Amino acid sequence: MSEHEYACRPISEGIGEGEALLSTDALCFALCEPDTGCVIESGHCLDGRSVAGKVLVMPTGKGSSVVQADGLYRLIMKKTAPAAVVIQTPEPVLVSTIIAMEVPLVDEVDPAFYDDIEDGDRIAVDAVAGKIVVHRRNGPGEREAR
Amino acid sequence: MELTSLELDMLAGKHGEGVALAMKVQVGTGKAFYAKRMVPITRTHVAASAQEGDLYFVTKLLDLGARCVVSPTTNPSMDTGYVEEHLGPLTDEGRDRVQASNDAYRRIGATLTLSCTPELEKNVPAFGEVVAFSESSATPYVNSVLGARSNRESSISALCAAVTGRVPEYGLLLDENRKGEVLVEVEAKIEDDFDWSLLGYAYPQKYKGAEVPVFTGIEKRATPEGFVQFGAELATSGAVAMYHIAGITPEAPTVEAAFGGNAVKHRVTITDADLDRVREQFSGESGPIEYAMLGCPHLTIRQVGEVAALVDGKQLAVDTWILVSSLTLELAERMGFLGVIQRAGGHVVADTCMDIPGCWDAYYGRPGVTESQKCAFYCQVYGQRYAVRPLAQAVQAALAGEVVK
Numbered sequence: 240m241s242e243h244e245y246a247c248r249p250i251s252e253g254i255g256e257g258e259a260l261l262s263t264d265a266l267c268f269a270l271c272e273p274d275t276g277c278v279i280e281s282g283h284c285l286d287g288r289s290v291a292g293k294v295l296v297m298p299t300g301k302g303s304s305v306v307q308a309d310g311l312y313r314l315i316m317k318k319t320a321p322a323a324v325v326i327q328t329p330e331p332v333l334v335s336t337i338i339a340m341e342v343p344l345v346d347e348v349d350p351a352f353y354d355d356i357e358d359g360d361r362i363a364v365d366a367v368a369g370k371i372v373v374h375r376r377n378g379p380g381e382r383e384a385r
Numbered sequence: 386m387e388l389t390s391l392e393l394d395m396l397a398g399k400h401g402e403g404v405a406l407a408m409k410v411q412v413g414t415g416k417a418f419y420a421k422r423m424v425p426i427t428r429t430h431v432a433a434s435a436q437e438g439d440l441y442f443v444t445k446l447l448d449l450g451a452r453c454v455v456s457p458t459t460n461p462s463m464d465t466g467y468v469e470e471h472l473g474p475l476t477d478e479g480r481d482r483v484q485a486s487n488d489a490y491r492r493i494g495a496t497l498t499l500s501c502t503p504e505l506e507k508n509v510p511a512f513g514e515v516v517a518f519s520e521s522s523a524t525p526y527v528n529s530v531l532g533a534r535s536n537r538e539s540s541i542s543a544l545c546a547a548v549t550g551r552v553p554e555y556g557l558l559l560d561e562n563r564k565g566e567v568l569v570e571v572e573a574k575i576e577d578d579f580d581w582s583l584l585g586y587a588y589p590q591k592y593k594g595a596e597v598p599v600f601t602g603i604e605k606r607a608t609p610e611g612f613v614q615f616g617a618e619l620a621t622s623g624a625v626a627m628y629h630i631a632g633i634t635p636e637a638p639t640v641e642a643a644f645g646g647n648a649v650k651h652r653v654t655i656t657d658a659d660l661d662r663v664r665e666q667f668s669g670e671s672g673p674i675e676y677a678m679l680g681c682p683h684l685t686i687r688q689v690g691e692v693a694a695l696v697d698g699k700q701l702a703v704d705t706w707i708l709v710s711s712l713t714l715e716l717a718e719r720m721g722f723l724g725v726i727q728r729a730g731g732h733v734v735a736d737t738c739m740d741i742p743g744c745w746d747a748y749y750g751r752p753g754v755t756e757s758q759k760c761a762f763y764c765q766v767y768g769q770r771y772a773v774r775p776l777a778q779a780v781q782a783a784l785a786g787e788v789v790k
Contacts, residue, residue: 250417265593265624269766279765299595301624304519305432305439305460305540306740306763312438328595329417330624331556332521335542338413339442346417 253343255323267302268310276319300333403451415553432540433459453494479743499736500710517546525616564645565599589623669772680708702786
Protein backbone atom coordinates (compact mmCIF):
# COMPACT_ATOMS: atom_id res chain seq x y z
CA MET A 240 0.00 0.00 0.00
CA SER A 241 1.37 3.39 -0.94
CA GLU A 242 -0.12 6.80 -0.39
CA HIS A 243 0.13 9.91 -2.54
CA GLU A 244 -1.27 13.36 -1.95
CA TYR A 245 -2.29 15.89 -4.59
CA ALA A 246 -3.44 19.49 -4.25
CA CYS A 247 -6.81 20.51 -5.73
CA ARG A 248 -9.36 23.31 -5.55
CA PRO A 249 -12.55 22.71 -3.54
CA ILE A 250 -15.73 23.78 -5.36
CA SER A 251 -18.40 22.01 -3.30
CA GLU A 252 -17.19 21.48 0.24
CA GLY A 253 -17.21 18.10 1.89
CA ILE A 254 -15.21 14.92 2.26
CA GLY A 255 -15.73 11.77 0.22
CA GLU A 256 -13.86 8.51 -0.13
CA GLY A 257 -14.19 5.58 -2.48
CA GLU A 258 -12.77 3.69 -5.43
CA ALA A 259 -11.71 5.83 -8.37
CA LEU A 260 -14.00 5.54 -11.38
CA LEU A 261 -12.24 7.12 -14.34
CA SER A 262 -14.24 8.52 -17.22
CA THR A 263 -12.93 10.08 -20.40
CA ASP A 264 -16.47 11.26 -21.25
CA ALA A 265 -18.60 13.89 -19.57
CA LEU A 266 -21.51 12.37 -17.66
CA CYS A 267 -25.14 13.30 -17.08
CA PHE A 268 -26.47 11.78 -13.84
CA ALA A 269 -29.91 11.36 -15.38
CA LEU A 270 -28.41 8.63 -17.55
CA CYS A 271 -27.59 6.53 -14.48
CA GLU A 272 -30.05 3.88 -13.32
CA PRO A 273 -31.04 5.03 -9.79
CA ASP A 274 -31.27 1.60 -8.11
CA THR A 275 -27.76 0.56 -9.09
CA GLY A 276 -26.03 3.78 -10.10
CA CYS A 277 -25.14 2.11 -13.41
CA VAL A 278 -24.53 4.34 -16.42
CA ILE A 279 -27.03 3.48 -19.16
CA GLU A 280 -25.88 5.83 -21.91
CA SER A 281 -24.95 3.72 -24.90
CA GLY A 282 -21.57 4.68 -26.27
CA HIS A 283 -20.45 6.20 -22.95
CA CYS A 284 -17.12 4.86 -21.75
CA LEU A 285 -18.75 4.00 -18.39
CA ASP A 286 -21.80 2.31 -19.95
CA GLY A 287 -22.87 -0.47 -17.58
CA ARG A 288 -20.57 0.60 -14.73
CA SER A 289 -21.88 1.98 -11.45
CA VAL A 290 -21.03 5.37 -9.96
CA ALA A 291 -22.38 4.32 -6.55
CA GLY A 292 -19.99 5.21 -3.76
CA LYS A 293 -17.19 5.88 -6.24
CA VAL A 294 -14.99 8.91 -6.64
CA LEU A 295 -16.00 9.88 -10.14
CA VAL A 296 -13.12 11.39 -12.10
CA MET A 297 -14.34 12.93 -15.35
CA PRO A 298 -13.58 15.83 -17.70
CA THR A 299 -16.77 17.82 -17.04
CA GLY A 300 -20.57 17.51 -16.90
CA LYS A 301 -23.18 17.58 -19.62
CA GLY A 302 -26.92 17.34 -19.99
CA SER A 303 -29.99 19.49 -19.78
CA SER A 304 -30.59 22.01 -17.05
CA VAL A 305 -33.16 20.03 -15.10
CA VAL A 306 -32.20 16.41 -15.56
CA GLN A 307 -28.71 16.77 -14.12
CA ALA A 308 -30.16 17.84 -10.75
CA ASP A 309 -32.95 15.32 -10.90
CA GLY A 310 -30.60 12.51 -11.85
CA LEU A 311 -28.19 13.28 -9.02
CA TYR A 312 -31.04 13.65 -6.52
CA ARG A 313 -32.45 10.23 -7.46
CA LEU A 314 -29.01 8.68 -6.94
CA ILE A 315 -28.67 10.38 -3.54
CA MET A 316 -32.10 9.14 -2.44
CA LYS A 317 -31.20 5.57 -3.48
CA LYS A 318 -27.74 5.91 -1.93
CA THR A 319 -26.12 5.25 -5.29
CA ALA A 320 -24.55 8.69 -5.79
CA PRO A 321 -20.80 9.07 -6.14
CA ALA A 322 -18.91 9.78 -2.90
CA ALA A 323 -17.12 12.70 -4.54
CA VAL A 324 -16.53 14.11 -8.02
CA VAL A 325 -13.25 15.29 -9.55
CA ILE A 326 -13.46 17.32 -12.74
CA GLN A 327 -11.02 19.00 -15.07
CA THR A 328 -13.24 21.78 -16.40
CA PRO A 329 -16.14 23.29 -14.43
CA GLU A 330 -19.50 23.34 -16.19
CA PRO A 331 -22.22 25.60 -14.73
CA VAL A 332 -25.08 23.10 -14.57
CA LEU A 333 -22.93 20.45 -12.94
CA VAL A 334 -21.30 22.87 -10.49
CA SER A 335 -24.51 24.50 -9.23
CA THR A 336 -26.25 21.12 -9.02
CA ILE A 337 -23.48 19.52 -7.03
CA ILE A 338 -23.18 22.47 -4.62
CA ALA A 339 -26.94 22.42 -4.00
CA MET A 340 -26.98 18.64 -3.53
CA GLU A 341 -23.92 18.84 -1.23
CA VAL A 342 -21.68 16.31 -2.96
CA PRO A 343 -17.93 17.04 -2.60
CA LEU A 344 -16.51 18.44 -5.86
CA VAL A 345 -12.99 19.55 -6.74
CA ASP A 346 -11.09 20.66 -9.83
CA GLU A 347 -7.62 22.03 -10.69
CA VAL A 348 -5.98 18.88 -9.42
CA ASP A 349 -2.18 18.65 -9.58
CA PRO A 350 -1.56 17.31 -13.13
CA ALA A 351 0.54 14.48 -11.67
CA PHE A 352 -2.72 13.03 -10.29
CA TYR A 353 -3.91 12.28 -13.82
CA ASP A 354 -0.59 10.59 -14.69
CA ASP A 355 -0.70 8.42 -11.60
CA ILE A 356 -4.34 7.56 -11.00
CA GLU A 357 -5.78 4.24 -12.07
CA ASP A 358 -9.29 2.95 -12.11
CA GLY A 359 -10.05 1.23 -8.81
CA ASP A 360 -7.45 3.07 -6.71
CA ARG A 361 -8.84 4.08 -3.35
CA ILE A 362 -9.18 7.87 -3.18
CA ALA A 363 -10.06 10.28 -0.38
CA VAL A 364 -11.20 13.69 -1.61
CA ASP A 365 -10.99 16.47 0.95
CA ALA A 366 -12.97 19.30 -0.62
CA VAL A 367 -12.40 21.48 2.44
CA ALA A 368 -8.63 21.46 2.75
CA GLY A 369 -8.21 21.02 -1.02
CA LYS A 370 -6.37 17.73 -1.26
CA ILE A 371 -6.79 14.28 -2.72
CA VAL A 372 -5.12 11.27 -1.14
CA VAL A 373 -4.69 8.19 -3.31
CA HIS A 374 -4.12 4.83 -1.66
CA ARG A 375 -2.60 2.28 -3.96
CA ARG A 376 -3.38 -1.33 -3.30
CA ASN A 377 -0.46 -2.41 -5.42
CA GLY A 378 2.97 -0.96 -6.02
CA PRO A 379 3.95 -0.19 -9.61
CA GLY A 380 5.71 -3.57 -9.99
CA GLU A 381 2.71 -5.60 -8.90
CA ARG A 382 0.49 -3.40 -11.01
CA GLU A 383 2.29 -4.44 -14.19
CA ALA A 384 2.13 -8.08 -13.18
CA ARG A 385 -1.62 -7.82 -12.66
CA MET B 386 -14.94 37.32 -5.65
CA GLU B 387 -15.83 40.81 -4.47
CA LEU B 388 -19.30 41.06 -2.97
CA THR B 389 -21.12 44.27 -2.03
CA SER B 390 -22.10 44.76 1.58
CA LEU B 391 -25.68 43.88 0.63
CA GLU B 392 -24.51 40.65 -1.01
CA LEU B 393 -22.36 39.78 2.00
CA ASP B 394 -25.39 40.30 4.24
CA MET B 395 -27.47 38.08 1.95
CA LEU B 396 -24.82 35.37 2.11
CA ALA B 397 -24.57 35.71 5.88
CA GLY B 398 -28.30 35.10 6.33
CA LYS B 399 -29.37 38.64 7.27
CA HIS B 400 -32.06 38.46 4.57
CA GLY B 401 -33.18 34.99 5.63
CA GLU B 402 -31.79 31.50 5.33
CA GLY B 403 -33.40 30.91 1.93
CA VAL B 404 -31.63 33.90 0.40
CA ALA B 405 -28.42 32.72 2.08
CA LEU B 406 -28.73 29.26 0.51
CA ALA B 407 -29.36 30.77 -2.92
CA MET B 408 -26.33 33.03 -2.52
CA LYS B 409 -24.20 30.11 -1.34
CA VAL B 410 -24.92 28.17 -4.55
CA GLN B 411 -24.31 31.25 -6.70
CA VAL B 412 -21.14 32.40 -4.95
CA GLY B 413 -19.79 28.83 -5.03
CA THR B 414 -20.51 28.64 -8.74
CA GLY B 415 -19.06 32.12 -9.30
CA LYS B 416 -15.85 31.17 -7.51
CA ALA B 417 -15.52 28.02 -9.62
CA PHE B 418 -15.46 30.28 -12.67
CA TYR B 419 -13.36 33.08 -11.12
CA ALA B 420 -16.23 35.57 -11.28
CA LYS B 421 -15.14 38.93 -9.91
CA ARG B 422 -18.56 40.16 -8.88
CA MET B 423 -22.29 39.67 -9.16
CA VAL B 424 -24.48 41.61 -11.60
CA PRO B 425 -28.24 42.26 -11.65
CA ILE B 426 -30.58 40.30 -13.91
CA THR B 427 -33.91 41.36 -15.36
CA ARG B 428 -35.38 38.01 -16.44
CA THR B 429 -35.20 34.40 -15.38
CA HIS B 430 -36.64 31.12 -16.55
CA VAL B 431 -36.73 28.11 -14.22
CA ALA B 432 -37.80 24.50 -14.19
CA ALA B 433 -41.04 23.73 -12.29
CA SER B 434 -40.69 20.41 -14.04
CA ALA B 435 -42.17 18.26 -11.29
CA GLN B 436 -39.02 16.20 -11.21
CA GLU B 437 -37.92 14.96 -7.83
CA GLY B 438 -34.62 16.80 -7.54
CA ASP B 439 -36.13 20.05 -8.67
CA LEU B 440 -39.03 19.80 -6.23
CA TYR B 441 -36.61 19.01 -3.43
CA PHE B 442 -34.66 22.20 -4.01
CA VAL B 443 -37.56 24.63 -4.52
CA THR B 444 -39.23 23.23 -1.39
CA LYS B 445 -36.03 23.66 0.57
CA LEU B 446 -35.74 27.31 -0.53
CA LEU B 447 -39.40 27.94 0.31
CA ASP B 448 -39.14 26.33 3.73
CA LEU B 449 -36.18 28.59 4.42
CA GLY B 450 -38.32 31.61 3.56
CA ALA B 451 -36.99 32.50 0.09
CA ARG B 452 -39.18 34.38 -2.42
CA CYS B 453 -38.37 35.45 -6.00
CA VAL B 454 -37.49 39.10 -6.57
CA VAL B 455 -37.45 38.58 -10.36
CA SER B 456 -40.47 36.41 -11.15
CA PRO B 457 -39.33 33.58 -13.42
CA THR B 458 -41.32 31.93 -16.18
CA THR B 459 -41.37 28.16 -15.80
CA ASN B 460 -40.87 24.98 -17.74
CA PRO B 461 -43.80 22.62 -18.24
CA SER B 462 -44.93 20.01 -15.79
CA MET B 463 -48.24 18.32 -16.68
CA ASP B 464 -51.91 19.01 -17.23
CA THR B 465 -52.79 16.08 -15.00
CA GLY B 466 -56.56 16.53 -15.44
CA TYR B 467 -56.35 16.20 -19.22
CA VAL B 468 -53.88 13.32 -19.20
CA GLU B 469 -55.87 11.38 -16.59
CA GLU B 470 -59.05 11.83 -18.59
CA HIS B 471 -57.51 10.67 -21.86
CA LEU B 472 -54.70 8.29 -20.91
CA GLY B 473 -55.78 6.90 -17.57
CA PRO B 474 -55.00 7.44 -13.92
CA LEU B 475 -51.54 8.66 -13.04
CA THR B 476 -49.62 7.17 -10.17
CA ASP B 477 -50.47 8.95 -6.92
CA GLU B 478 -46.83 9.82 -6.65
CA GLY B 479 -46.72 11.44 -10.09
CA ARG B 480 -49.96 13.39 -9.60
CA ASP B 481 -48.94 14.56 -6.14
CA ARG B 482 -45.53 15.65 -7.33
CA VAL B 483 -46.99 17.76 -10.16
CA GLN B 484 -49.39 19.39 -7.70
CA ALA B 485 -46.65 19.98 -5.16
CA SER B 486 -44.33 21.42 -7.79
CA ASN B 487 -46.93 23.85 -9.16
CA ASP B 488 -47.85 24.90 -5.63
CA ALA B 489 -44.25 25.40 -4.60
CA TYR B 490 -43.40 27.51 -7.64
CA ARG B 491 -46.56 29.59 -7.27
CA ARG B 492 -45.71 30.22 -3.62
CA ILE B 493 -42.10 31.15 -4.27
CA GLY B 494 -43.28 33.75 -6.77
CA ALA B 495 -42.83 32.18 -10.20
CA THR B 496 -45.16 32.93 -13.11
CA LEU B 497 -46.53 29.53 -14.10
CA THR B 498 -46.18 29.73 -17.88
CA LEU B 499 -45.40 25.99 -17.96
CA SER B 500 -43.71 26.06 -21.33
CA CYS B 501 -40.17 25.18 -22.43
CA THR B 502 -40.08 27.84 -25.16
CA PRO B 503 -40.07 31.10 -23.14
CA GLU B 504 -37.66 32.56 -25.70
CA LEU B 505 -40.47 32.55 -28.31
CA GLU B 506 -43.21 34.00 -26.15
CA LYS B 507 -43.81 35.51 -22.70
CA ASN B 508 -40.15 35.98 -21.74
CA VAL B 509 -38.16 37.22 -24.71
CA PRO B 510 -34.95 39.04 -23.74
CA ALA B 511 -33.49 41.92 -25.74
CA PHE B 512 -30.02 42.16 -27.26
CA GLY B 513 -27.41 42.57 -24.54
CA GLU B 514 -29.83 41.92 -21.67
CA VAL B 515 -28.34 39.89 -18.80
CA VAL B 516 -30.65 37.03 -17.83
CA ALA B 517 -30.58 33.65 -16.10
CA PHE B 518 -32.28 31.04 -18.25
CA SER B 519 -32.36 27.39 -17.41
CA GLU B 520 -33.93 25.04 -19.98
CA SER B 521 -30.97 23.99 -22.05
CA SER B 522 -32.80 24.53 -25.36
CA ALA B 523 -33.71 28.11 -24.46
CA THR B 524 -30.24 29.17 -23.31
CA PRO B 525 -28.49 28.78 -26.69
CA TYR B 526 -31.41 30.57 -28.34
CA VAL B 527 -31.31 33.63 -26.08
CA ASN B 528 -27.53 33.90 -26.41
CA SER B 529 -27.11 33.10 -30.05
CA VAL B 530 -30.29 34.11 -31.84
CA LEU B 531 -31.35 37.03 -29.64
CA GLY B 532 -27.94 38.23 -28.42
CA ALA B 533 -29.01 38.33 -24.78
CA ARG B 534 -26.57 37.02 -22.16
CA SER B 535 -27.13 33.94 -20.06
CA ASN B 536 -24.85 31.27 -18.79
CA ARG B 537 -25.96 27.67 -19.01
CA GLU B 538 -28.00 27.71 -15.82
CA SER B 539 -29.28 24.64 -14.07
CA SER B 540 -32.85 24.67 -12.81
CA ILE B 541 -31.24 25.23 -9.42
CA SER B 542 -28.95 28.13 -10.29
CA ALA B 543 -31.65 29.95 -12.27
CA LEU B 544 -34.02 29.70 -9.31
CA CYS B 545 -31.27 31.04 -7.05
CA ALA B 546 -30.94 33.99 -9.46
CA ALA B 547 -34.68 34.62 -9.29
CA VAL B 548 -34.38 34.73 -5.48
CA THR B 549 -31.32 36.98 -5.29
CA GLY B 550 -31.98 39.06 -8.43
CA ARG B 551 -28.39 38.67 -9.55
CA VAL B 552 -25.90 36.25 -11.05
CA PRO B 553 -22.15 35.80 -10.77
CA GLU B 554 -20.49 37.51 -13.72
CA TYR B 555 -18.51 34.95 -15.70
CA GLY B 556 -18.61 32.99 -18.91
CA LEU B 557 -21.07 34.19 -21.53
CA LEU B 558 -21.84 37.38 -19.61
CA LEU B 559 -18.43 38.69 -20.63
CA ASP B 560 -17.62 39.98 -24.14
CA GLU B 561 -14.41 38.01 -24.48
CA ASN B 562 -16.09 34.67 -23.81
CA ARG B 563 -18.77 35.17 -26.46
CA LYS B 564 -16.29 35.09 -29.32
CA GLY B 565 -15.83 31.98 -31.41
CA GLU B 566 -12.94 29.55 -31.01
CA VAL B 567 -14.07 26.58 -33.09
CA LEU B 568 -14.63 26.87 -36.83
CA VAL B 569 -17.36 24.53 -38.01
CA GLU B 570 -17.48 24.11 -41.76
CA VAL B 571 -20.89 22.75 -42.62
CA GLU B 572 -20.77 20.85 -45.90
CA ALA B 573 -24.02 19.04 -45.19
CA LYS B 574 -27.18 20.42 -46.72
CA ILE B 575 -29.24 22.13 -44.03
CA GLU B 576 -32.68 22.69 -45.47
CA ASP B 577 -35.44 22.02 -42.99
CA ASP B 578 -36.03 22.04 -39.23
CA PHE B 579 -35.07 18.38 -38.87
CA ASP B 580 -31.72 19.01 -40.57
CA TRP B 581 -31.06 21.65 -37.90
CA SER B 582 -31.78 19.17 -35.14
CA LEU B 583 -29.45 16.61 -36.78
CA LEU B 584 -26.74 19.26 -37.08
CA GLY B 585 -27.25 20.22 -33.44
CA TYR B 586 -26.80 16.63 -32.31
CA ALA B 587 -23.91 15.93 -34.69
CA TYR B 588 -21.60 18.80 -33.76
CA PRO B 589 -20.88 17.82 -30.12
CA GLN B 590 -20.27 14.25 -31.30
CA LYS B 591 -17.40 15.57 -33.39
CA TYR B 592 -16.05 18.06 -30.87
CA LYS B 593 -16.76 17.89 -27.17
CA GLY B 594 -15.09 21.14 -26.07
CA ALA B 595 -17.13 23.91 -24.50
CA GLU B 596 -15.68 26.70 -26.66
CA VAL B 597 -18.09 28.78 -28.74
CA PRO B 598 -18.48 27.30 -32.25
CA VAL B 599 -18.87 29.40 -35.39
CA PHE B 600 -20.89 27.60 -38.07
CA THR B 601 -20.08 28.53 -41.64
CA GLY B 602 -21.38 27.34 -44.99
CA ILE B 603 -25.02 27.86 -44.06
CA GLU B 604 -26.86 30.20 -46.36
CA LYS B 605 -30.44 29.92 -45.27
CA ARG B 606 -31.60 31.22 -41.92
CA ALA B 607 -33.33 28.64 -39.74
CA THR B 608 -36.97 29.09 -38.86
CA PRO B 609 -37.60 29.95 -35.19
CA GLU B 610 -38.50 26.28 -34.70
CA GLY B 611 -35.30 25.21 -36.44
CA PHE B 612 -33.24 27.38 -34.09
CA VAL B 613 -35.12 26.00 -31.06
CA GLN B 614 -34.47 22.41 -32.13
CA PHE B 615 -30.85 23.16 -33.03
CA GLY B 616 -30.20 24.52 -29.53
CA ALA B 617 -32.07 21.66 -27.88
CA GLU B 618 -29.88 19.06 -29.57
CA LEU B 619 -26.62 20.99 -29.08
CA ALA B 620 -27.39 20.93 -25.35
CA THR B 621 -28.47 17.27 -25.33
CA SER B 622 -25.53 15.86 -27.23
CA GLY B 623 -23.14 18.34 -25.59
CA ALA B 624 -23.22 21.39 -23.37
CA VAL B 625 -23.19 24.19 -25.95
CA ALA B 626 -24.84 27.36 -24.62
CA MET B 627 -23.82 29.72 -27.41
CA TYR B 628 -22.96 29.50 -31.09
CA HIS B 629 -22.59 31.82 -34.03
CA ILE B 630 -23.79 31.26 -37.55
CA ALA B 631 -21.76 33.48 -39.82
CA GLY B 632 -23.90 35.98 -41.68
CA ILE B 633 -27.02 34.99 -39.75
CA THR B 634 -26.85 35.40 -35.96
CA PRO B 635 -26.53 38.94 -34.57
CA GLU B 636 -23.03 38.76 -33.10
CA ALA B 637 -21.65 37.16 -36.27
CA PRO B 638 -22.13 39.50 -39.22
CA THR B 639 -18.94 37.93 -40.60
CA VAL B 640 -16.71 35.00 -39.63
CA GLU B 641 -14.06 37.48 -38.51
CA ALA B 642 -16.51 39.33 -36.27
CA ALA B 643 -17.66 36.04 -34.77
CA PHE B 644 -14.09 35.14 -33.82
CA GLY B 645 -13.33 38.69 -32.64
CA GLY B 646 -9.59 38.26 -33.05
CA ASN B 647 -9.45 34.78 -31.50
CA ALA B 648 -7.34 32.21 -33.27
CA VAL B 649 -9.16 29.19 -34.68
CA LYS B 650 -8.42 26.69 -31.94
CA HIS B 651 -10.10 23.78 -33.60
CA ARG B 652 -11.70 22.98 -36.96
CA VAL B 653 -14.66 20.69 -37.47
CA THR B 654 -16.29 19.67 -40.73
CA ILE B 655 -19.87 18.41 -40.76
CA THR B 656 -20.89 16.38 -43.79
CA ASP B 657 -24.10 14.71 -44.89
CA ALA B 658 -22.59 11.47 -43.57
CA ASP B 659 -22.38 12.98 -40.06
CA LEU B 660 -26.06 13.91 -40.21
CA ASP B 661 -26.93 10.46 -41.52
CA ARG B 662 -25.10 8.89 -38.60
CA VAL B 663 -27.32 10.78 -36.14
CA ARG B 664 -30.39 9.93 -38.21
CA GLU B 665 -29.42 6.25 -38.06
CA GLN B 666 -28.55 6.37 -34.32
CA PHE B 667 -32.08 7.54 -33.54
CA SER B 668 -33.96 5.69 -36.28
CA GLY B 669 -35.24 3.03 -33.87
CA GLU B 670 -36.70 -0.27 -35.00
CA SER B 671 -39.13 -0.26 -37.88
CA GLY B 672 -42.46 -1.84 -37.10
CA PRO B 673 -45.53 -1.15 -34.99
CA ILE B 674 -45.61 1.76 -32.56
CA GLU B 675 -48.02 2.38 -29.70
CA TYR B 676 -47.88 6.18 -29.34
CA ALA B 677 -46.55 9.39 -30.80
CA MET B 678 -45.08 12.07 -28.54
CA LEU B 679 -44.50 15.38 -30.31
CA GLY B 680 -43.25 18.64 -28.89
CA CYS B 681 -39.86 18.42 -27.23
CA PRO B 682 -39.38 21.38 -27.10
CA HIS B 683 -43.03 22.44 -27.36
CA LEU B 684 -44.40 22.70 -30.89
CA THR B 685 -45.35 26.15 -32.14
CA ILE B 686 -48.64 27.16 -33.72
CA ARG B 687 -47.06 26.84 -37.18
CA GLN B 688 -46.11 23.23 -36.43
CA VAL B 689 -49.53 22.45 -34.95
CA GLY B 690 -51.03 23.79 -38.19
CA GLU B 691 -48.80 21.41 -40.17
CA VAL B 692 -49.92 18.48 -38.05
CA ALA B 693 -53.56 19.49 -38.51
CA ALA B 694 -53.15 19.60 -42.30
CA LEU B 695 -51.67 16.09 -42.28
CA VAL B 696 -54.39 14.48 -40.15
CA ASP B 697 -57.38 16.40 -41.53
CA GLY B 698 -60.19 13.93 -42.22
CA LYS B 699 -58.09 10.92 -41.18
CA GLN B 700 -57.83 8.78 -38.05
CA LEU B 701 -54.67 8.43 -36.01
CA ALA B 702 -53.85 4.77 -35.36
CA VAL B 703 -52.08 5.36 -32.03
CA ASP B 704 -52.26 7.75 -29.06
CA THR B 705 -50.86 11.00 -30.39
CA TRP B 706 -49.76 13.70 -27.96
CA ILE B 707 -48.89 17.18 -29.20
CA LEU B 708 -47.30 19.18 -26.42
CA VAL B 709 -47.58 22.97 -26.63
CA SER B 710 -47.68 26.15 -24.58
CA SER B 711 -51.01 27.42 -23.26
CA LEU B 712 -50.87 30.26 -25.79
CA THR B 713 -50.37 27.82 -28.66
CA LEU B 714 -53.30 25.72 -27.41
CA GLU B 715 -55.48 28.82 -27.34
CA LEU B 716 -54.36 29.76 -30.86
CA ALA B 717 -54.90 26.20 -32.10
CA GLU B 718 -58.50 26.43 -30.93
CA ARG B 719 -59.03 29.82 -32.57
CA MET B 720 -57.49 28.61 -35.82
CA GLY B 721 -59.57 25.44 -35.94
CA PHE B 722 -56.49 23.18 -35.73
CA LEU B 723 -57.53 21.80 -32.37
CA GLY B 724 -60.85 20.52 -33.71
CA VAL B 725 -59.18 18.90 -36.73
CA ILE B 726 -56.60 17.12 -34.58
CA GLN B 727 -59.16 16.04 -31.98
CA ARG B 728 -61.49 14.67 -34.67
CA ALA B 729 -58.54 12.60 -35.92
CA GLY B 730 -58.17 11.25 -32.37
CA GLY B 731 -55.12 13.30 -31.39
CA HIS B 732 -54.46 15.33 -28.26
CA VAL B 733 -53.11 18.84 -28.10
CA VAL B 734 -52.17 19.46 -24.50
CA ALA B 735 -50.64 22.49 -22.81
CA ASP B 736 -48.32 22.84 -19.81
CA THR B 737 -46.97 19.31 -20.21
CA CYS B 738 -43.57 17.65 -20.60
CA MET B 739 -42.91 14.05 -21.68
CA ASP B 740 -40.27 13.67 -18.99
CA ILE B 741 -42.32 13.77 -15.79
CA PRO B 742 -41.62 10.63 -13.78
CA GLY B 743 -44.74 8.72 -12.73
CA CYS B 744 -46.98 10.32 -15.36
CA TRP B 745 -46.36 8.50 -18.63
CA ASP B 746 -45.83 5.03 -17.15
CA ALA B 747 -48.29 3.55 -19.66
CA TYR B 748 -45.62 4.04 -22.31
CA TYR B 749 -42.58 2.92 -20.34
CA GLY B 750 -40.78 0.14 -22.15
CA ARG B 751 -43.03 0.63 -25.20
CA PRO B 752 -42.17 1.67 -28.77
CA GLY B 753 -43.21 5.11 -29.96
CA VAL B 754 -42.32 7.87 -32.39
CA THR B 755 -41.17 11.43 -31.75
CA GLU B 756 -39.70 14.30 -33.75
CA SER B 757 -37.07 14.98 -31.07
CA GLN B 758 -33.71 13.37 -30.41
CA LYS B 759 -33.77 15.10 -27.03
CA CYS B 760 -36.98 13.30 -26.09
CA ALA B 761 -35.62 9.95 -27.25
CA PHE B 762 -32.34 10.48 -25.40
CA TYR B 763 -33.74 11.41 -22.00
CA CYS B 764 -36.61 8.92 -22.07
CA GLN B 765 -34.14 6.04 -22.45
CA VAL B 766 -34.05 5.94 -18.65
CA TYR B 767 -37.72 4.84 -18.71
CA GLY B 768 -37.05 2.15 -21.30
CA GLN B 769 -39.09 4.07 -23.87
CA ARG B 770 -38.02 3.02 -27.35
CA TYR B 771 -38.44 5.95 -29.67
CA ALA B 772 -37.99 6.14 -33.39
CA VAL B 773 -37.10 9.74 -34.26
CA ARG B 774 -38.50 11.11 -37.50
CA PRO B 775 -39.05 14.56 -39.00
CA LEU B 776 -42.37 15.98 -37.79
CA ALA B 777 -44.36 15.13 -40.94
CA GLN B 778 -43.01 11.56 -41.04
CA ALA B 779 -43.71 11.13 -37.32
CA VAL B 780 -47.32 12.16 -37.95
CA GLN B 781 -47.52 9.72 -40.90
CA ALA B 782 -46.23 7.00 -38.58
CA ALA B 783 -48.92 7.85 -36.05
CA LEU B 784 -51.55 7.60 -38.80
CA ALA B 785 -50.18 4.26 -39.99
CA GLY B 786 -49.43 2.84 -36.53
CA GLU B 787 -45.93 1.90 -37.57
CA VAL B 788 -42.60 3.39 -38.45
CA VAL B 789 -40.85 2.51 -41.65
CA LYS B 790 -37.12 2.84 -42.22
